[in-house]
Structure formats: C-alpha cells, structure tokens
Amino acid sequence: MSSIIRDLEKQGRRDFLRSFGTSMAGISLSGIFPGERVFGAAPASALVNPLAVRPAHFPTKAKACIYLYMYGGPSQMDLFDYKPELQKNDGKEVDMEIRRREIRKSKLLGTRRVFKQHGESGLWCSDALPNIAAHMDKLAVIKSLYMDSFAHGSANLQMNCGRILQGHPSLGAWVAHALGSSNPNLPGFVVMLDPRGGPIPGAANWASGYMPAAFQGTVLRSTGNPILNLSPRGQVTHEMQGDKIRTINAFNRAHLAARQSYSELSARIASYDLAYQLHTSAPEALDISAESLKTRQLYGLDLLKGDHALSIPPAHFGRQCLIARRLVERGVRFVQLYSGGGHQQQNWDAHNGVEENLKIHCPEIDRPIAGLLADLEQRGMLEETLVVWGGEFGRQPVWQGKNGGRDHNPKGFTYWLAGGGVKPGTSYGETDPLGHEAAVNRHHVRDLHATILHLMGLDHERVTYPYGGLDQKLTGVVPAEVIKGLLA
C-alpha cells in the first residue's frame, strides 16, 4: 500500500463499511454483510477506507456546506457593496491597477442598480437580487476579501484549491479528506455544473490534487445520467445487474478464502454492493418529483427564461439548489453548485457590459438561492448547513469596453455566508470608497478557507496531507486566520 495515504491508515478503519468509498448498507448482495464479523477477522494492516467518517476537530453546528459558486466573478459594487463615493464620481477619470502592476487611466463606472438597506440588520443589497434581499438578516457579508490573481484560470484554482498553481486539492476534497462521508450511498463531495459548460480550467477545480482520487468532487448531473457509468449498457435490467453482482461476489468470496488478510479484496466485494445501491440511491436523491408544487415554486422552478439569448431559465439553478438540499439531508458533506459556465457573458465575467451580465445571471440565481435559504430555514436545516456565496474575484469600479463592462478585480470583493455557526445580519470589512481594494478588515481568501473549515469543525492547521516533503494544507504556508467577525 502506498505511503502517501499512510495518514489514513491511522484513522477510520472501523468505519470501513460506511461510506461511498467502500460501503455496505441496506440490501446486501454479497450475503455476508454487514461485515464487521468478516472484517473483524481480518488484520487491519492494509484496510483503508478513504471516506470513512472521521470526527471533526471540535464540536460544530455545520454538518454540511453548500457552496454557491458564481463563476466569472460577480460584481460586488452592483450587488452588495454599496459605494456612494463611486456614484458621486461616476464618469471621472482615475488611475487604476487593472492587471498586475498595470495602472491605466480609466473612467469610473457607478452602478445602475438601486441599493437599499434591508431587514433589521439594514444590510445593503441592490435591486438586482430582490428575492435574496429579503434574506439579508440571515447573511454575514464580507466585503474586504482579496486574492492573488487577475486571471480566471489561476483565480478559480486559488478560490477552490488555495493556490494559483494547478495540482492542489480543492476545498471540498479537503473536507472529504478530513471528515469522510456520512452517507454510505452517496459521495462526500458533489459538484453540479451549469449547462453552458464548466468553469475554467475544468475538473482541476474539484480535483483531489496529490491526494487519492476518492476525495475529488463527483460531478452529478441534475438531468440525464446522474453519475458516470451509473446505468448498465444495453438491455440489462436492474434485476439482471443484481444477478451479475451476486455472481461476481460469489466468485470473489471464493477467491478471498485463501487470501483473508488482504482487506482490499473484501473492500472490493463491498464496493459492488454499493455500486448496486447507487443505482437507486443516486437517482432517488436527484428525484424532485416528490417535492410539493409549493417547494418547486419556492426555488423558482416555474419561472421562464429571461429574454437574453445567453440566459437560461432559473429552473436550472433552482433544481440544483433543491437537489443540494436533498443531498445535504442525505448526509453529503460538501455540495458545490456552479452558476455560469463557459466564457464571458455566459458566466459572471462582465467585460462586455455589467448591466447586461446582471440581467442574464441575477434572475437565474435570485429565486433559487432565496428559496434555498427559506427552505433550509423552514426545515430547521439552516443551523446545520453552511451556505457560501461568491466567485473567484470581484470586479473593477471602472469602465471596460463600450457597453459598460467591468474587468477582473482580485484586490477587493464580496462573499457572504449563512447558516451553521455564522453570525447573521452581519456586514464585515470594507473596500476603499470606490470599491476597488479591500481596505478595512482585509482578508486574504486563505482566511475565508480557514473560516469555512472552522465552521465545519476543522482546524485549518490540522487538515494536512504529506506531499513533496511537506505536510500540505489548504491554507498553505503563509499563516491564515479564521475571520472571527463572521462567526456567531
């Protein structure tokens, strides 16, 4: 067995049977499970279940995280970060760093949106997101984040994996690595994509990097075949698949008889049982037909597509938000939903017109996210679920192009958190008066990562993995801190 996963050896052998990795629950085709008896007899030497449930470092409220990823970089000064100074100086020329060390004369671009304070907390939100605005009292909005890259590729990587360099595990993979999966029949880390395409640079955003592939995000499709190779090919019924697995396991048991000490052989037998169950459990988690009409409407499943050629109906993101709730209900640890795919105006990358961009994308997410927050709350799940909203960076307060576009801006941008362990109705940190650069209570995204891990009950210093001569961490070697101002 590889040394790379040696830290796993130390943990979780007992929970061997209880995860997406190698699991057994419900119907057993192998006939010898549940298998504590079987496994109890085997020396634990090589027995590694990468997704066995592992305890959090400290007690926590949040059991799961839903990360609403606004791919492309949403515009903070048009949504949550109200900047009266910017409005006052709309159209004035200023010097502004547009790309790394590239300062250009640019014209300030005030928002065309109307900002209002909402709820008891009086948090600002623009009229671009009227439904989310009604939930401001639930959110902790941080307006003073910054990160290290002006380019999507490396920025997405840093936001998801902590580094601007490719090859590191993603946040969801770290959570799966640290906590395992509490549902035996579903993956620990699920990713759902926009139908217009994935984000730049694709699967690296939910990769497990140098950790085993078991931790990587499983892409679940809300329509069509939910998991790769889930269904048999050709005319094979579920019953026939069962016959086949039963026979495989019979052969494998005979093979195992003379090789009892090799626990990976037993693990593989168990993995076939799980594969059989996934065939029903995964579609069940995705099947929203049992949800009431009221619930469907809550998430905006009844809404029609906006009139822009590039927009899609809110039903798409709404369905994913609803499925995210169902997954979390069923014990999935980390769900990441992407709004926006492909390039430019197909996502939140508003180079070619920020108004146009908001018009395309805000309606696609507004009702779905508001519905998710309301639904989690009414089911008493919000306390146990951490909801994170944001993209890979923010946008510039100045004009780009002819159509009032905004360029990338990693120097200051907004995220919000809600749910388990989060201090509701909070506005934290500030950008400078023009909304360009984080100014008050500045935090690098590594602090956001540390905070998310903290809310999931994990000490970011202790979530490590040995690679390249170092115990690697999501937050890297530069010290990171939990953003206390966001915590309840």
Added chain:
Amino acid sequence: MSRKRYKRACPGIALLFALGLNCVHAEDKFEITAEDRAYWAFQDLQQPNPAGIDAIIDAKLSEKGLVANPPASREQLIRRAYFDLLGLAPTYSQIREFAADKAPVAEAFARLIDRLLALPEYGERWGRHWLDVVRYAQTNGYERDDEKPNAWRYRDYVIAAFNSDKPYDRFILEQLAGDELTDGGDEGLIATGFYRLGVFDDEPDDKRAAEFDGLDDMLRTTSETFLGLTVGCARCHDHMFDPISQVDYYELASFFRNVRQYQKPQRGKEGAVLRKVKAGMALSVTEKGPKADDTHLLIRGDAGRPAQKVTPRLPGIFGHLQPDIVPTTVSTGRRLALAKWIADPANPLTARVMANRIWQYHFGRGIVATPNDFGKAGHPVSNAVLLDFLAQEFIRGGWSIKHMHRVVMNTRAYRRSSSPHAANGKIDPDNIHHWRGNLRRLEAETLRDRILQASGALNKKRGGSSFFPVLNGEVVAGASKPGRGWGWSRAEERNRRSIYAFVKRTMVYPFFEIFDYSNTEGSLGSRPETTVAPQALLLLNSELVSDNASLIARRALEKKDPVGEAFRLVLGRDPVSRERVTAETFLAEARQKHAVTAGQIRFRPDFPPSLFKDYHALLPAERFLQGPGAGWEFFKGKWTGGYEGIINAEVDWPPFALLQIATPGFRFSGKVRLEKNTARAMILLQARPRGQEFDGYALLLDADAGRVAVRHYSGGKFETLSERQAAIPRLQPLAFSVEFINGQIRVVVDDLEMLVGDSKPLDMGDGRFGVSAWGGPVIFDEVAIEDGNGRYPLIDIDYRLSRVSPPSGASVHLPGGWSAFGGKWTVRDNVIGVTKEKGPKLLWDAAGKLAGEVSFTAGLRVTDGDIAGLIMNVTDPKVGADNWNGYEVSLYLHEQKLVLGSHENNFITLASVPAPVTRGKWHQIRTQVAGDRVKVYLDGRDKPYIDFIVKKPLPPGLAGLRTWGAEVEYRNIKIESGGKTLIFTQAETPAADAAEPGGIVLAPDPDRHGRRALAQFCSLLLNLNEFLYVD
C-alpha cells in the same frame, strides 16, 4: 564520496552556516547539524554485503521472528513476471507451457525473465513508470490547457531507452543536458523534453513570478526524480525537515536559470520549446546563450523581493561543491555540470533512489516507501543494507536497469507466494520485510490493456502521436469549452496500449483517473491505491468493458466449450467444476431474462448540452445518440449559438437516428418506454435527412410537459399539427401505432388517439422511420413495420459482433483462383479491397465457366465513390473498363438504387429499383441466375428486389466483382452452382454466416440471448478480483 573532481567554492559560507551565523542576506538562521550530516541517505554507499539479496532478507526475517513463505506456483510466477515486466497477461498456453517446463523453477524462471526483457512491451510497461516520475502530460493545464506539441516524442524516447537498456547515468545526462552533450544528437534533444512537461500558465497573474514558477517546476522535478530530495519547500524558507536552505534552493535553481521559459509555440518563436530533429520537431530546451542572467535569492519566494546574488552551487549538505561548468557556444553548460554530479557513481542518492524505484515497481512498495522523498519527512528506510546492496549492484552493472530486473527477480524473495500467514501477519502485516510476495492490483493502464488483450482487440502499434479514448458526454461537459483540445481516433487507434493515450491535464480519461492514475501535475513516486464504488460502476457498465466483453464472448463462441474458453481468455486457466456450475446457472438465467428483452431496441443520448464546435464536428453522429450499430443511420440534430466557439443542442431538433431503408406508406407499431431521466422522445415518420437535420413528421412524447404532439418539420422550421395534454408515464411500456391513411396520420399512444390532417390531406412523400431521445434513453419493444406484404419486426442487431477492421496494410497477393483485370486489388483477412478506378474487374476462374443454376452472394461496403457490384456469366474479359460481356448487378450510391444490367461491350439497363444503400455500411447482394430468370436480393430480405426475365439469356461464364469509381471492400463471397458451394471466402469477422446486416435483419439471430448472456458472463469475469489482482 569522491570529491576531488569538485572545487570548493566559497568555503567560508559553509563554515559560517555550520556556526549558525546568518551570513549574507539569508532570511533565517540555517545550520547543518551533526545529525544532518550523519543522516543515512547522505552517507556514501556501504560496501555491498557479498551474501546477496536473499541472505540480507533472510537475516532480517530471523531477526524479526518471521518465517518465509513457500515459493509461489509456476502459474503464479509467470503471471507475476508478465505483469511486472510487460503489464500484460500470459496466454493460457504460455502458462501451461511454463508450468510443464521440466527445468528447475529457478532456471526456467530466469529464462522466462530473459525472454520477457527482450520484448518491446517491456519498454511500454517500464516507460510508463518513468512518466509518472517526470509528471508527463501533453497539455499545459490552466484555462486553455493547450497541447504541448510533440510531447509524445519524449514518451517514445523513454520507451526506447528502457527497451535498449540505456545505462541510467546516460539517461540522466540526456534528460538534464542532452542539448549540451557533444554526442547528444537527436535523442539528447528529445530527452530534454523532460523540462517541458510541467504545467504552464499561459495567462499568469504575474509574469515575473511565473518565471520562477517555471524554474521551481524544473528544480523540484529534477531533485525529486533523481535525488529523492524535496527541495521545493526551500523556495520560501529553509526546509523544515531536511538540511536544504533557502540559499541552497536558489543556488540549485540557478543551474536552470538560463533555460528559455516555456512559451506557446508560434511561428518564429518556436525555438524556445521546439527544435528540429530528423523525424520532425521535438519538445526540447534551449538556453538564452552562454551567459546567464543573475539569480538572486527571493525573500519569502517573492519575485518582487530579490536579495543576494547566488551562483550555481550544490547544497551545503554536499559541501557546497561547485561543479566545473564549461559553457558551450549556445548555453551555459550549467545543466551538464549538474547532470554529471547527479550521474556520478559517488553521488550517495542517485543509485539508491533509482534502485529503490526498481524495487518498488517489483514488490509494490519501496525499501524507502516514499521514493521521491529520502528525507526525514519521508518514510524511514526499511533495510539499509539491502538498499545499498542494490545501489552498488546497479552501479557495478553499468547502470543497467535490465540487469537489476534479473538481480531482483531471480531471488527466492521475489518468488515467494503471496499467501497470508497468521503469525507473520501479526508481526509484519505490511510485509515490509518480504516474508511473502505481495498481492498487487493492476494499475489503470494495465487493467485497460489486459481487457483489450483478452478480447483480442489490443493493437500493438508502437509509438507516434497519441490516440484519444472515447469520452462520455458527461465527462466533456465539465470543461469551459466542452471538448476543446480533445480529438476522435479511429477504432483501431483506440485499441492501442494505454501508454499511447493522450494525456490532457484538465480532462484525464475517467477510466484511468478512477483507477488511481498518475498525478499529472507533479512528480509522483508511488500511486495511491483506493477501492471505491465508481471503480465497480466502471467495470460493470462502461462502454470499454461491455464492448470488449462482447468480443471475448465472440471468441469464446468459436470454440466448442465457450465457458471454458472465456475462463482461459480472461483468467488464463480452466474453470473448476464448481465454477462451471456457477457459470451455467448464471448463463441459463441470463439467457431467460435476455429473452424478455429480445425485441428491444435502445437509444441513449450521450451529448452535453453545449459543445465546442470543432469537437462537435469531429464526433461521429453515432456518439450523440447511441443505438443499434447496424440498420440505422445517425444524425447530430441542430446545434445553435457559437458564442466563444460554443454551440448548444436544440431541444426541438435533437440528435436522431433513421432506419436505413425507406418505408413508404407503412404502419408502425410497438411499445415505447421512457427511462427515469428521459425528458422527451420523438418518433420520426417519412423523415428525409437534410444535412444533420430532417424534414418530415414527428410524433413528440414530452414527459416533462405532459403532452403528445404531431409536428411537421420542413426547411429548418416546424409546425405543430396537433397537440394534446397527456401524462406520459415513465418506466413503463406505452403501446403506440402510427399509420398513414389517405393523407392522414393516425396516432395511438396508450389510450390516446389522434387523427392528424383531417382538414386538408398531408403531403406524405417518401421517407424513413426514425427515433430521437432527450435527457435519457428510449427503449422500443416489439416494433414492427407493416406493409401490404407482411409484418417485419425491427430488432436490435448486436453490431459489436459484426464489426470489421478495414483492410489497411493489406497484402497485395491475391489468393489462387482469382484474376484481376485492371485496378489495385488487395486481400486481408479474407476481405478483398479495391481502389477507386474506372471499371476494374476481379474474376474467379478456379472452376471455369459456371453452368446451370448459379447463386452468387457477397457482402460489400463502399467506402468512397459511387458504383460497385457483382458480375456473372462473364466471357471475353480483358483489361479495360468496357472489355467484357456478362450480367452486372450493382449498387448506385449517388442515385440510391440497385441496377441489373447486361453488358456486351455496351451496357444496357435491364432493371433499376430504388434501394437504401449507404456509404460505409456493409450490404449484401445475392444474385441467382437460372436460365432466363435473374433474381437479385439485398440485405437478407426474403423478397427479391429484382426478379427479371431476360429476353436473350447470356451464355455461361465466370463470376466476379466489378466497380466504377468506387473504393470498395468485399467479403463472405459465396458462389454456389448446382446446389454445391464452390467457394466461400469467409471473412474472419463475426456474423460471417449470417446475412450481411446492412439493412433490417428480418431473421433474428437464433441465439441472440445466448450470445448476450455469454457477453454478460465475460464482462462478469472482467470484474473478478482474480482478474484485477496478481498473486
């Protein structure tokens, strides 16, 4: 170690460091402690223990109170050796032969090892190990993830290096400094592709930092690969565990400082990464000139905060030696100096690190279990004496890796059985001390290769550009430009060994990824091994497994004992009687259950909602909607958009399939079933393809919206003729029928009936029956077409059993009995091919003139051009298009007809009928001549297409083949006369005895269920632990 070759540079610095003084501008205090210096890995190699490997291991075993396992069986040994050295399985007969070898096992095994080491498959196996270590991939990663041009030349270089047993020290020199070697040549240039394999951000946030990221990639890969040292940590601060300071890091980095940065190859700028070699262009390095820019230590690794200047020098733990650097006219010579230090036998790490890698790939675990990290953060060495013995032996053997395989494999330790042992298991459960052999799982590539090997599909073609494995739609969907940078390879290419598969950083082939494939981002010393449910799903349900299982079943069915043969092909052994019982029980049940589905045809959409347009253009239409391979023609449907090169599927114009024959005025009936995730199904009527779209009528079953509609599609628009709200239940068969009566369409779906066109008659026209599905599969059952003459059931044809490889590389020799009159005729595997020319003929004259009733049957496939067919009653043949007399029966592809003609130096059409003929599909023509009556059958239909009385019958003559402006293949040529078969050129292809499945097969395969059941059983065997693990 011998240090005389190196001069000490700036000895004072080492001293200052040793005293713990913060010399110059290093950020923190750094000292090399006595403990550091005494660390085992930095010591000179110990004199080898003359007793050898077994004695060293046995000593350890008795020290630990362990008992060595008995030897493995001969059957196990040969499997182990094949797996280790070739990554393939021995065949059944090879295993039997080895087991029956009378020589003592040690002797027989040694001979086997020699034989395997001489095979080219060895380099493909061990080259792949090396590619893990050097982070091999063929794209840059990041946003565009562009291809690194010709990266495969480096891969081929590595394979060739292993096959030719290139001494490892030379291997090091070539990869690190092949361009600086005076005798490096093309190989040396290609070898330096080593530097170019890493990730590269073509849109870096900070160009200044990006240069150092590139430098870091070269340095880390070099030090981990060759020295087992993880120096990467020292980029920002001194190494936390190992005696590598930040100064050391930048001094080492300065060896690579002058290498031109990777950049996108563009016309005029290619020199930075691509250099000319004899075979073309190769990924390679160049330097900026003989003098390098200054390198500075960077405070906290920040490119914007340079501190003191550094020069190329070895780390303090190696005494800060400064190798002799001799610049060439175009480069600094620094890399060559470094390479020579690494490849020096006196280097304490180099031989140990590689010997450990070799040991690891043989035993599944290294003597140092972290082969890239010999430092303190890595695993401790489990047997230092053994490691040093191997390292010394490696050097002594002239750095020969093949020598090391012999040294390692010809030991008792290697030949031990992998059986468990309770007492040993308590003391040493991980078998660190080698009391047994290790059970080992096939790696991703080995697994795939062995599946292809078992089915006989494995294509042994070696080297050259890579092939693209088939990706499912859902895999492609994850990319920001779905499918960009991926390609489409022909079936034979796709069956090459896994090492030849294209490696794209942002889209690793899921089969590989799920089975713990290499981490392409950085050097990987050993692969993690996980056991997860997606692996089971993949082996149960993937296309690769099910396709190959069908091929294995086909091979097995050629033998008298198919079950036994399946065991022999997949597992290399005979089944025992208990296993036979299990197998027969499974088959009997599966057969019965398959019988229920016998009449089913399944269509499954497999495309992402958005696609990059170039990839969309490359993908064959059969990929968009997957269904039966024969009898149907596939179309991509309408895709619109084009924003940023991305196009989107249109729900009202989905990919669809049309039956290959026209069916005017028919009635269709059957059952249709929508699967759980299927949103819509369409049944197309009187459809005529228009590009990738169609004109005609469509019955829409919209389960999502709960409606049934009949639409008329024409000229890129559609009109709804009738629509009714109706729940379409999923997961249950709905009876349907569609009928054309007097300009009206009568539709019945379940209990809903619609009559369309009652106000004005519809213009039906001609067309074909078709199908589409959206969101998920649609399954048809008991579908039949009825016309005045009868009822024809439509049955799924198992196309995997009727696939044929085209006759590329065909032999030019014609078999006896055939004479060519013009044209280039070739034969391979009993398939006769001819190139596109005007009127070439090939006549069968072995039996002379054929008298009496003659029947002439042949399968033919037109791959290019227009007219091809059979000729009979041929007399006076000569070279020249019109120089012959006889009958001709030909398919006309352009005009879609079947023509019977008579030729007497001039062609007269006797009969011409419309016929559904398709380029690239196998058709079958059967012609019977009896006196004045000529009957022509097509594609196995019972009713002749042509039944003609000739006024003036032609005299007896020869039979043969003739084409006109067409590239054609013929197979299964059968000539019968007077009830006797005179010739039957049975192609080595499946279904050779069945009718050519070109159109609808009206006679179902009598043992379809049996074949499907056996295919299921073969796929089951591919799932067994016995197949996945090697004892």
